[in-house]
Amino acid sequence: MGRGIEGMRNPVYAKVYEALKKEITDGEYMIGQLLPPEPELEKKFEVSRTTVRKAVELLVRDGFVKVRQGRGTEVVDYRTKQNLNAVTSISETLRKKGIDVRPKSIYIDVVTPSNHIAQELGLKPEEKVARIQRIQLADGRPLAIMKNYIPYHLVPGIERYVNDIVSLYKFMREQYGICIDSGHDRISAKVSNFYESEVLQVPVGTALLYMKRVCYAEEKPVCTDRLSIIGERYELEVNMIGRNEV
Protein backbone atom coordinates (compact mmCIF):
# COMPACT_ATOMS: atom_id res chain seq x y z
CA MET A 1 0.00 0.00 0.00
CA GLY A 2 2.51 2.66 1.07
CA ARG A 3 1.72 6.23 1.77
CA GLY A 4 2.34 7.58 -1.66
CA ILE A 5 2.27 11.31 -1.65
CA GLU A 6 3.51 13.82 0.92
CA GLY A 7 6.95 12.37 1.67
CA MET A 8 8.50 11.12 4.86
CA ARG A 9 10.49 13.92 6.35
CA ASN A 10 8.25 13.97 9.38
CA PRO A 11 7.16 10.42 10.08
CA VAL A 12 3.50 10.00 10.84
CA TYR A 13 4.24 8.17 14.07
CA ALA A 14 6.15 11.21 15.27
CA LYS A 15 3.08 13.36 14.73
CA VAL A 16 0.91 10.89 16.59
CA TYR A 17 3.51 10.80 19.36
CA GLU A 18 3.61 14.57 19.58
CA ALA A 19 -0.16 14.82 19.58
CA LEU A 20 -0.58 12.26 22.35
CA LYS A 21 2.22 13.81 24.38
CA LYS A 22 0.58 17.18 24.10
CA GLU A 23 -2.75 15.76 25.21
CA ILE A 24 -1.05 14.16 28.20
CA THR A 25 0.92 17.22 29.27
CA ASP A 26 -2.13 19.40 28.68
CA GLY A 27 -4.01 17.24 31.14
CA GLU A 28 -6.55 15.77 28.73
CA TYR A 29 -5.49 12.38 30.01
CA MET A 30 -4.71 12.55 33.70
CA ILE A 31 -2.11 10.49 35.50
CA GLY A 32 -3.56 7.07 36.23
CA GLN A 33 -6.09 7.22 33.43
CA LEU A 34 -6.02 4.98 30.39
CA LEU A 35 -5.37 6.22 26.89
CA PRO A 36 -7.98 5.22 24.31
CA PRO A 37 -7.46 1.67 23.04
CA GLU A 38 -5.28 1.22 20.00
CA PRO A 39 -8.15 0.62 17.56
CA GLU A 40 -9.66 3.95 18.60
CA LEU A 41 -6.36 5.73 18.15
CA GLU A 42 -6.17 4.23 14.65
CA LYS A 43 -9.48 5.84 13.78
CA LYS A 44 -8.75 9.10 15.55
CA PHE A 45 -5.48 9.70 13.72
CA GLU A 46 -6.43 7.77 10.59
CA VAL A 47 -3.32 5.63 10.67
CA SER A 48 -2.57 1.94 10.88
CA ARG A 49 -2.04 -0.09 13.99
CA THR A 50 1.72 -0.20 13.38
CA THR A 51 1.94 3.57 13.45
CA VAL A 52 -0.12 3.86 16.60
CA ARG A 53 2.03 1.28 18.32
CA LYS A 54 5.24 3.00 17.29
CA ALA A 55 4.00 6.24 18.79
CA VAL A 56 2.98 4.51 22.00
CA GLU A 57 6.37 2.83 22.15
CA LEU A 58 7.99 6.25 22.12
CA LEU A 59 5.69 7.41 24.90
CA VAL A 60 6.78 4.42 26.95
CA ARG A 61 10.42 5.07 26.21
CA ASP A 62 10.07 8.65 27.38
CA GLY A 63 8.26 7.69 30.54
CA PHE A 64 4.79 9.04 29.82
CA VAL A 65 2.79 5.84 29.79
CA LYS A 66 2.90 2.24 30.91
CA VAL A 67 1.38 -0.47 28.74
CA ARG A 68 -0.15 -3.67 30.02
CA GLN A 69 -1.55 -6.40 27.89
CA GLY A 70 -5.22 -7.02 28.43
CA ARG A 71 -5.61 -3.83 30.44
CA GLY A 72 -4.60 -0.78 28.51
CA THR A 73 -2.15 2.08 28.27
CA GLU A 74 -1.93 4.07 31.47
CA VAL A 75 -0.57 7.56 31.91
CA VAL A 76 2.14 7.59 34.59
CA ASP A 77 3.67 10.38 36.62
CA TYR A 78 6.04 11.68 34.00
CA ARG A 79 7.34 14.83 35.72
CA THR A 80 10.95 15.11 36.83
CA LYS A 81 11.85 11.75 35.39
CA GLN A 82 14.58 10.95 32.96
CA ASN A 83 15.40 7.71 31.27
CA LEU A 84 19.07 7.00 31.08
CA ASN A 85 18.67 4.59 28.23
CA ALA A 86 19.65 7.05 25.56
CA VAL A 87 21.61 10.13 24.87
CA THR A 88 19.46 13.03 25.85
CA SER A 89 20.39 16.40 27.14
CA ILE A 90 18.87 17.61 30.36
CA SER A 91 17.07 20.42 28.62
CA GLU A 92 15.62 18.15 25.96
CA THR A 93 14.45 15.78 28.64
CA LEU A 94 12.81 18.34 30.85
CA ARG A 95 11.15 20.03 27.92
CA LYS A 96 9.69 16.71 26.89
CA LYS A 97 8.07 16.54 30.30
CA GLY A 98 6.39 19.86 29.75
CA ILE A 99 8.62 21.82 32.10
CA ASP A 100 9.67 25.23 30.89
CA VAL A 101 13.43 25.02 30.56
CA ARG A 102 15.58 27.80 29.30
CA PRO A 103 19.12 28.93 29.72
CA LYS A 104 19.39 31.96 31.96
CA SER A 105 22.69 32.93 30.52
CA ILE A 106 25.18 31.38 28.20
CA TYR A 107 28.84 32.08 27.75
CA ILE A 108 31.20 30.66 25.14
CA ASP A 109 34.97 30.95 24.96
CA VAL A 110 37.89 29.06 23.50
CA VAL A 111 40.38 27.73 26.02
CA THR A 112 43.17 25.25 26.53
CA PRO A 113 41.59 22.27 28.25
CA SER A 114 42.76 20.69 31.46
CA ASN A 115 44.73 17.50 31.08
CA HIS A 116 41.80 15.43 32.13
CA ILE A 117 39.42 16.93 29.63
CA ALA A 118 42.01 16.77 26.86
CA GLN A 119 42.44 13.11 27.60
CA GLU A 120 38.72 12.44 27.56
CA LEU A 121 38.47 14.07 24.16
CA GLY A 122 41.61 12.43 22.82
CA LEU A 123 43.31 15.78 22.15
CA LYS A 124 46.93 16.75 21.99
CA PRO A 125 48.00 19.18 24.74
CA GLU A 126 48.10 22.21 22.46
CA GLU A 127 44.65 21.72 20.92
CA LYS A 128 41.96 24.13 22.03
CA VAL A 129 38.40 23.46 23.03
CA ALA A 130 35.25 25.52 22.92
CA ARG A 131 33.81 25.89 26.40
CA ILE A 132 30.10 26.51 26.67
CA GLN A 133 28.80 27.47 30.10
CA ARG A 134 25.14 27.76 30.90
CA ILE A 135 22.81 28.10 33.81
CA GLN A 136 19.65 26.16 33.25
CA LEU A 137 16.36 27.39 34.65
CA ALA A 138 13.40 25.09 35.21
CA ASP A 139 10.12 26.93 35.56
CA GLY A 140 12.11 30.07 36.32
CA ARG A 141 14.32 28.70 39.10
CA PRO A 142 17.98 27.76 38.68
CA LEU A 143 18.32 24.00 38.35
CA ALA A 144 21.75 23.26 36.99
CA ILE A 145 25.13 24.55 35.92
CA MET A 146 26.16 23.07 32.65
CA LYS A 147 29.59 23.14 31.02
CA ASN A 148 30.37 21.58 27.69
CA TYR A 149 33.80 21.15 26.14
CA ILE A 150 34.12 20.50 22.40
CA PRO A 151 37.32 20.26 20.35
CA TYR A 152 37.42 23.61 18.64
CA HIS A 153 38.35 22.24 15.25
CA LEU A 154 35.01 20.45 15.19
CA VAL A 155 32.98 23.59 15.81
CA PRO A 156 34.96 26.51 14.39
CA GLY A 157 33.31 29.84 15.02
CA ILE A 158 30.78 28.44 17.47
CA GLU A 159 31.30 31.43 19.76
CA ARG A 160 29.52 33.61 17.22
CA TYR A 161 26.32 31.67 17.76
CA VAL A 162 26.13 32.41 21.47
CA ASN A 163 22.59 33.67 21.15
CA ASP A 164 21.33 30.96 18.83
CA ILE A 165 21.98 27.87 20.89
CA VAL A 166 19.00 26.35 22.61
CA SER A 167 19.78 22.67 22.61
CA LEU A 168 23.50 22.14 22.15
CA TYR A 169 23.30 18.62 20.76
CA LYS A 170 20.69 19.68 18.29
CA PHE A 171 22.77 22.69 17.33
CA MET A 172 25.85 20.55 16.76
CA ARG A 173 23.84 18.28 14.55
CA GLU A 174 22.18 20.98 12.51
CA GLN A 175 25.02 23.46 12.24
CA TYR A 176 28.08 21.21 12.13
CA GLY A 177 26.67 17.85 11.11
CA ILE A 178 27.95 16.23 14.29
CA CYS A 179 25.49 13.54 15.20
CA ILE A 180 26.00 12.20 18.71
CA ASP A 181 25.15 8.55 18.76
CA SER A 182 26.37 7.23 22.08
CA GLY A 183 27.54 8.43 25.42
CA HIS A 184 28.77 7.53 28.84
CA ASP A 185 27.77 9.10 32.15
CA ARG A 186 29.48 8.99 35.48
CA ILE A 187 27.27 10.22 38.28
CA SER A 188 28.34 11.18 41.75
CA ALA A 189 27.35 13.63 44.45
CA LYS A 190 29.05 16.64 45.96
CA VAL A 191 28.16 19.66 48.04
CA SER A 192 27.96 23.08 46.50
CA ASN A 193 30.85 25.46 46.91
CA PHE A 194 30.49 29.23 47.19
CA TYR A 195 30.46 29.85 43.44
CA GLU A 196 27.90 27.17 42.71
CA SER A 197 25.72 28.32 45.57
CA GLU A 198 25.68 31.87 44.29
CA VAL A 199 24.81 30.82 40.81
CA LEU A 200 22.14 28.32 41.79
CA GLN A 201 20.80 30.51 44.59
CA VAL A 202 21.08 27.86 47.27
CA PRO A 203 23.00 27.74 50.57
CA VAL A 204 26.62 26.63 50.54
CA GLY A 205 26.72 22.92 51.32
CA THR A 206 23.63 21.99 49.34
CA ALA A 207 23.75 18.50 47.84
CA LEU A 208 24.36 18.43 44.11
CA LEU A 209 24.16 15.62 41.63
CA TYR A 210 27.36 15.80 39.64
CA MET A 211 27.42 14.23 36.23
CA LYS A 212 30.34 13.80 33.88
CA ARG A 213 29.41 12.80 30.38
CA VAL A 214 31.43 11.93 27.30
CA CYS A 215 29.56 11.92 24.01
CA TYR A 216 30.62 10.07 20.90
CA ALA A 217 29.86 10.37 17.21
CA GLU A 218 31.06 7.57 14.99
CA GLU A 219 33.01 6.07 17.88
CA LYS A 220 35.01 9.26 18.40
CA PRO A 221 34.64 11.49 21.47
CA VAL A 222 33.21 14.84 20.39
CA CYS A 223 32.00 16.48 23.57
CA THR A 224 32.45 16.18 27.29
CA ASP A 225 30.04 17.72 29.75
CA ARG A 226 29.97 18.64 33.42
CA LEU A 227 26.61 19.05 35.04
CA SER A 228 25.88 20.17 38.57
CA ILE A 229 22.23 19.69 39.36
CA ILE A 230 20.40 20.61 42.53
CA GLY A 231 19.93 17.23 44.13
CA GLU A 232 16.62 17.84 45.85
CA ARG A 233 14.84 19.13 42.80
CA TYR A 234 15.80 16.54 40.30
CA GLU A 235 15.73 12.79 40.16
CA LEU A 236 17.50 10.74 37.60
CA GLU A 237 15.36 7.84 36.72
CA VAL A 238 16.56 4.51 35.48
CA ASN A 239 14.36 1.68 34.37
CA MET A 240 15.78 -1.78 34.27
CA ILE A 241 13.28 -3.38 32.03
CA GLY A 242 12.27 -7.00 31.92
CA ARG A 243 15.23 -8.19 29.94
CA ASN A 244 12.88 -11.01 28.84
CA GLU A 245 15.79 -13.39 29.34
CA VAL A 246 15.98 -13.10 25.56
Place this chain on the structure above:
Amino acid sequence: MGRGIEGMRNPVYAKVYEALKKEITDGEYMIGQLLPPEPELEKKFEVSRTTVRKAVELLVRDGFVKVRQGRGTEVVDYRTKQNLNAVTSISETLRKKGIDVRPKSIYIDVVTPSNHIAQELGLKPEEKVARIQRIQLADGRPLAIMKNYIPYHLVPGIERYVNDIVSLYKFMREQYGICIDSGHDRISAKVSNFYESEVLQVPVGTALLYMKRVCYAEEKPVCTDRLSIIGERYELEVNMIGRNEV
Protein backbone atom coordinates in the same frame (compact mmCIF):
# COMPACT_ATOMS: atom_id res chain seq x y z
CA MET B 1 -2.47 -13.55 7.67
CA GLY B 2 -1.40 -14.47 11.19
CA ARG B 3 0.79 -17.33 12.18
CA GLY B 4 -1.89 -19.87 12.90
CA ILE B 5 -0.47 -22.94 14.54
CA GLU B 6 2.30 -23.30 17.11
CA GLY B 7 1.32 -20.59 19.55
CA MET B 8 3.16 -17.54 20.79
CA ARG B 9 4.88 -18.46 24.01
CA ASN B 10 8.25 -17.82 22.45
CA PRO B 11 7.90 -15.02 19.96
CA VAL B 12 9.55 -15.66 16.63
CA TYR B 13 11.51 -12.44 16.84
CA ALA B 14 13.12 -13.71 20.03
CA LYS B 15 14.33 -16.81 18.21
CA VAL B 16 15.74 -14.69 15.41
CA TYR B 17 17.38 -12.43 17.98
CA GLU B 18 18.95 -15.40 19.76
CA ALA B 19 20.18 -16.90 16.53
CA LEU B 20 21.78 -13.67 15.37
CA LYS B 21 23.29 -13.00 18.77
CA LYS B 22 24.81 -16.45 18.81
CA GLU B 23 26.26 -15.98 15.35
CA ILE B 24 27.78 -12.69 16.47
CA THR B 25 29.25 -13.98 19.69
CA ASP B 26 30.46 -17.10 17.93
CA GLY B 27 32.38 -14.89 15.58
CA GLU B 28 30.49 -15.69 12.37
CA TYR B 29 30.08 -11.98 11.94
CA MET B 30 33.14 -10.14 13.12
CA ILE B 31 33.19 -6.70 14.70
CA GLY B 32 32.98 -4.09 11.98
CA GLN B 33 31.34 -6.40 9.48
CA LEU B 34 27.82 -5.97 8.21
CA LEU B 35 25.01 -8.36 8.93
CA PRO B 36 23.16 -9.66 5.88
CA PRO B 37 20.57 -7.17 4.60
CA GLU B 38 17.08 -7.44 5.97
CA PRO B 39 15.58 -9.07 2.86
CA GLU B 40 18.15 -11.85 3.16
CA LEU B 41 17.42 -12.34 6.82
CA GLU B 42 13.75 -12.65 5.90
CA LYS B 43 14.54 -15.54 3.61
CA LYS B 44 17.08 -17.14 5.92
CA PHE B 45 14.71 -17.28 8.88
CA GLU B 46 11.53 -17.50 6.80
CA VAL B 47 9.88 -14.60 8.59
CA SER B 48 8.50 -11.24 7.60
CA ARG B 49 10.35 -7.99 7.54
CA THR B 50 8.62 -6.85 10.74
CA THR B 51 9.98 -9.80 12.64
CA VAL B 52 13.49 -9.32 11.34
CA ARG B 53 13.41 -5.67 12.29
CA LYS B 54 12.14 -6.41 15.78
CA ALA B 55 15.04 -8.80 16.32
CA VAL B 56 17.54 -6.27 15.04
CA GLU B 57 16.03 -3.66 17.31
CA LEU B 58 16.78 -5.90 20.27
CA LEU B 59 20.35 -6.37 19.10
CA VAL B 60 20.73 -2.60 18.98
CA ARG B 61 19.21 -2.25 22.43
CA ASP B 62 21.69 -4.73 23.82
CA GLY B 63 24.65 -3.10 22.14
CA PHE B 64 25.57 -5.74 19.58
CA VAL B 65 24.94 -3.85 16.38
CA LYS B 66 24.56 -0.36 14.98
CA VAL B 67 22.14 0.31 12.15
CA ARG B 68 22.56 2.97 9.49
CA GLN B 69 20.15 3.73 6.75
CA GLY B 70 21.53 3.20 3.29
CA ARG B 71 24.56 1.37 4.63
CA GLY B 72 23.65 -1.64 6.65
CA THR B 73 23.71 -3.22 10.09
CA GLU B 74 27.18 -3.28 11.54
CA VAL B 75 28.46 -5.43 14.36
CA VAL B 76 30.02 -3.22 17.03
CA ASP B 77 32.42 -3.97 19.84
CA TYR B 78 29.79 -5.37 22.15
CA ARG B 79 32.26 -6.38 24.83
CA THR B 80 32.61 -2.77 25.92
CA LYS B 81 28.98 -1.80 25.61
CA GLN B 82 27.17 -3.84 28.17
CA ASN B 83 25.01 -2.43 30.96
CA LEU B 84 23.08 -0.28 28.58
CA ASN B 85 19.75 -0.22 30.26
CA ALA B 86 20.90 -0.90 33.75
CA VAL B 87 22.90 0.83 36.37
CA THR B 88 25.73 -1.41 37.30
CA SER B 89 25.33 -2.71 40.81
CA ILE B 90 27.59 -1.19 43.39
CA SER B 91 29.43 -4.29 44.37
CA GLU B 92 29.91 -5.34 40.78
CA THR B 93 31.37 -2.03 39.66
CA LEU B 94 33.71 -1.74 42.60
CA ARG B 95 34.92 -5.31 42.32
CA LYS B 96 35.73 -4.62 38.68
CA LYS B 97 38.04 -1.88 39.87
CA GLY B 98 39.68 -4.37 42.18
CA ILE B 99 38.14 -3.04 45.36
CA ASP B 100 37.21 -5.50 48.08
CA VAL B 101 33.52 -5.10 48.87
CA ARG B 102 31.76 -6.81 51.74
CA PRO B 103 28.97 -6.13 54.20
CA LYS B 104 30.16 -5.00 57.62
CA SER B 105 27.06 -5.86 59.54
CA ILE B 106 23.53 -6.88 58.79
CA TYR B 107 20.40 -6.47 60.85
CA ILE B 108 16.92 -7.79 60.12
CA ASP B 109 13.66 -6.98 61.86
CA VAL B 110 9.95 -6.93 61.09
CA VAL B 111 8.28 -3.54 61.25
CA THR B 112 5.25 -1.56 60.16
CA PRO B 113 6.32 0.39 57.10
CA SER B 114 5.98 4.11 56.59
CA ASN B 115 3.10 5.20 54.43
CA HIS B 116 5.39 5.89 51.53
CA ILE B 117 7.02 2.50 51.59
CA ALA B 118 3.68 0.75 52.06
CA GLN B 119 2.44 2.57 49.01
CA GLU B 120 5.47 1.64 46.92
CA LEU B 121 4.93 -2.00 47.81
CA GLY B 122 1.17 -1.85 47.37
CA LEU B 123 0.50 -2.88 50.97
CA LYS B 124 -2.40 -2.20 53.30
CA PRO B 125 -1.49 -0.07 56.32
CA GLU B 126 -1.50 -2.96 58.77
CA GLU B 127 0.75 -5.24 56.73
CA LYS B 128 4.28 -5.71 58.01
CA VAL B 129 7.55 -5.66 56.15
CA ALA B 130 10.92 -7.25 56.74
CA ARG B 131 13.59 -4.59 57.02
CA ILE B 132 17.14 -5.55 56.17
CA GLN B 133 19.82 -3.02 57.04
CA ARG B 134 23.42 -3.33 55.97
CA ILE B 135 26.57 -1.28 55.85
CA GLN B 136 28.78 -1.93 52.85
CA LEU B 137 32.52 -1.67 53.23
CA ALA B 138 34.92 -0.97 50.39
CA ASP B 139 38.50 -1.84 51.21
CA GLY B 140 37.52 -1.80 54.85
CA ARG B 141 35.98 1.69 54.87
CA PRO B 142 32.24 2.33 55.06
CA LEU B 143 30.83 3.19 51.65
CA ALA B 144 27.07 2.87 51.80
CA ILE B 145 24.05 2.28 53.97
CA MET B 146 21.63 -0.11 52.42
CA LYS B 147 18.08 -0.75 53.56
CA ASN B 148 15.70 -3.20 51.94
CA TYR B 149 12.00 -3.51 52.68
CA ILE B 150 10.13 -6.67 51.66
CA PRO B 151 6.49 -7.52 52.41
CA TYR B 152 6.81 -10.00 55.26
CA HIS B 153 4.29 -12.43 53.87
CA LEU B 154 6.61 -12.97 50.91
CA VAL B 155 9.61 -13.85 53.06
CA PRO B 156 8.28 -15.40 56.30
CA GLY B 157 11.02 -16.21 58.77
CA ILE B 158 13.69 -14.34 56.85
CA GLU B 159 15.05 -12.90 60.09
CA ARG B 160 16.35 -16.33 60.99
CA TYR B 161 18.74 -16.24 58.05
CA VAL B 162 20.53 -13.11 59.16
CA ASN B 163 23.92 -14.78 58.85
CA ASP B 164 23.27 -16.53 55.55
CA ILE B 165 22.51 -13.60 53.29
CA VAL B 166 25.24 -12.45 50.96
CA SER B 167 23.36 -11.23 47.93
CA LEU B 168 19.79 -10.42 48.91
CA TYR B 169 18.28 -10.77 45.45
CA LYS B 170 19.95 -14.12 44.98
CA PHE B 171 18.76 -15.21 48.41
CA MET B 172 15.17 -14.24 47.63
CA ARG B 173 15.28 -16.25 44.46
CA GLU B 174 16.86 -19.34 45.91
CA GLN B 175 15.09 -19.46 49.27
CA TYR B 176 11.66 -18.03 48.43
CA GLY B 177 11.40 -18.43 44.66
CA ILE B 178 10.99 -14.69 44.16
CA CYS B 179 12.61 -13.85 40.87
CA ILE B 180 13.14 -10.12 40.39
CA ASP B 181 12.74 -9.32 36.74
CA SER B 182 12.65 -5.57 36.56
CA GLY B 183 13.40 -2.55 38.63
CA HIS B 184 13.24 1.15 38.81
CA ASP B 185 15.77 3.54 40.29
CA ARG B 186 15.40 7.15 41.28
CA ILE B 187 18.68 8.85 41.98
CA SER B 188 19.15 12.14 43.74
CA ALA B 189 21.64 13.76 46.07
CA LYS B 190 21.42 14.80 49.70
CA VAL B 191 23.71 15.68 52.54
CA SER B 192 24.35 13.28 55.38
CA ASN B 193 22.52 13.71 58.67
CA PHE B 194 23.95 12.89 62.08
CA TYR B 195 23.01 9.22 62.02
CA GLU B 196 24.38 8.61 58.53
CA SER B 197 27.55 10.47 59.35
CA GLU B 198 28.15 8.30 62.41
CA VAL B 199 27.60 5.10 60.52
CA LEU B 200 29.63 6.08 57.50
CA GLN B 201 32.31 7.81 59.57
CA VAL B 202 32.16 11.07 57.66
CA PRO B 203 31.39 14.63 58.76
CA VAL B 204 27.77 15.78 58.93
CA GLY B 205 26.94 17.50 55.66
CA THR B 206 28.87 15.15 53.40
CA ALA B 207 27.33 14.70 49.95
CA LEU B 208 25.56 11.41 49.47
CA LEU B 209 24.15 9.78 46.38
CA TYR B 210 20.68 8.70 47.39
CA MET B 211 19.05 5.94 45.43
CA LYS B 212 15.52 4.66 45.79
CA ARG B 213 14.82 1.41 44.03
CA VAL B 214 11.66 -0.60 43.56
CA CYS B 215 12.05 -4.16 42.35
CA TYR B 216 9.34 -6.13 40.61
CA ALA B 217 8.62 -9.78 40.01
CA GLU B 218 5.81 -10.59 37.64
CA GLU B 219 4.79 -6.94 37.51
CA LYS B 220 4.28 -6.81 41.27
CA PRO B 221 6.51 -4.81 43.60
CA VAL B 222 8.40 -7.20 45.88
CA CYS B 223 11.15 -5.11 47.37
CA THR B 224 12.04 -1.46 47.83
CA ASP B 225 15.53 -0.30 48.67
CA ARG B 226 17.19 2.82 50.01
CA LEU B 227 20.84 3.36 49.35
CA SER B 228 22.95 6.17 50.72
CA ILE B 229 26.36 6.17 49.13
CA ILE B 230 29.28 8.45 49.90
CA GLY B 231 29.27 10.69 46.86
CA GLU B 232 32.95 11.40 46.57
CA ARG B 233 33.99 7.79 46.63
CA TYR B 234 31.61 6.36 44.14
CA GLU B 235 30.41 6.94 40.62
CA LEU B 236 27.39 5.43 38.98
CA GLU B 237 28.19 4.55 35.43
CA VAL B 238 25.67 4.54 32.64
CA ASN B 239 26.25 3.69 29.02
CA MET B 240 23.92 4.92 26.37
CA ILE B 241 23.37 4.32 22.74
CA GLY B 242 21.69 6.87 20.62
CA ARG B 243 18.32 6.69 19.08
CA ASN B 244 16.40 8.49 16.45
CA GLU B 245 15.32 11.87 17.58
CA VAL B 246 11.64 12.58 17.46
Place this chain on the structure above:
DNA sequence: AAGTGGTCTAGACCACGAA
Protein backbone atom coordinates in the same frame (compact mmCIF):
# COMPACT_ATOMS: atom_id res chain seq x y z
C1' DA C 1 -17.22 -13.39 26.97
C1' DA C 2 -15.46 -9.22 25.55
C1' DG C 3 -11.92 -6.24 24.83
C1' DT C 4 -7.12 -4.95 25.37
C1' DG C 5 -2.45 -5.16 23.88
C1' DG C 6 1.20 -8.64 21.50
C1' DT C 7 2.77 -10.80 17.42
C1' DC C 8 2.93 -11.68 12.56
C1' DT C 9 2.36 -11.40 7.46
C1' DA C 10 2.81 -9.59 2.61
C1' DG C 11 3.40 -5.90 0.09
C1' DA C 12 4.39 -1.04 -0.92
C1' DC C 13 6.85 3.38 -1.30
C1' DC C 14 10.49 6.72 0.68
C1' DA C 15 15.18 8.41 2.05
C1' DC C 16 19.83 7.76 2.42
C1' DG C 17 24.63 5.99 1.24
C1' DA C 18 27.90 4.10 -1.82
C1' DA C 19 29.41 2.86 -6.24
Place this chain on the structure above:
DNA sequence: TCGTGGTCTAGACCACTTA
Protein backbone atom coordinates in the same frame (compact mmCIF):
# COMPACT_ATOMS: atom_id res chain seq x y z
C1' DT D 1 21.61 4.08 -10.14
C1' DC D 2 21.10 0.45 -7.00
C1' DG D 3 20.63 -1.50 -2.65
C1' DT D 4 20.18 -0.52 2.19
C1' DG D 5 17.34 0.52 6.03
C1' DG D 6 12.87 3.56 7.37
C1' DT D 7 8.01 4.01 7.25
C1' DC D 8 3.38 2.59 6.41
C1' DT D 9 -0.88 -0.15 5.39
C1' DA D 10 -4.64 -3.68 6.04
C1' DG D 11 -5.71 -7.63 7.97
C1' DA D 12 -5.17 -11.70 10.92
C1' DC D 13 -4.70 -14.58 15.09
C1' DC D 14 -2.88 -15.06 20.02
C1' DA D 15 -2.58 -14.07 25.06
C1' DC D 16 -3.84 -11.59 28.87
C1' DT D 17 -7.09 -8.99 32.08
C1' DT D 18 -11.42 -7.92 33.62
C1' DA D 19 -16.06 -8.43 34.35
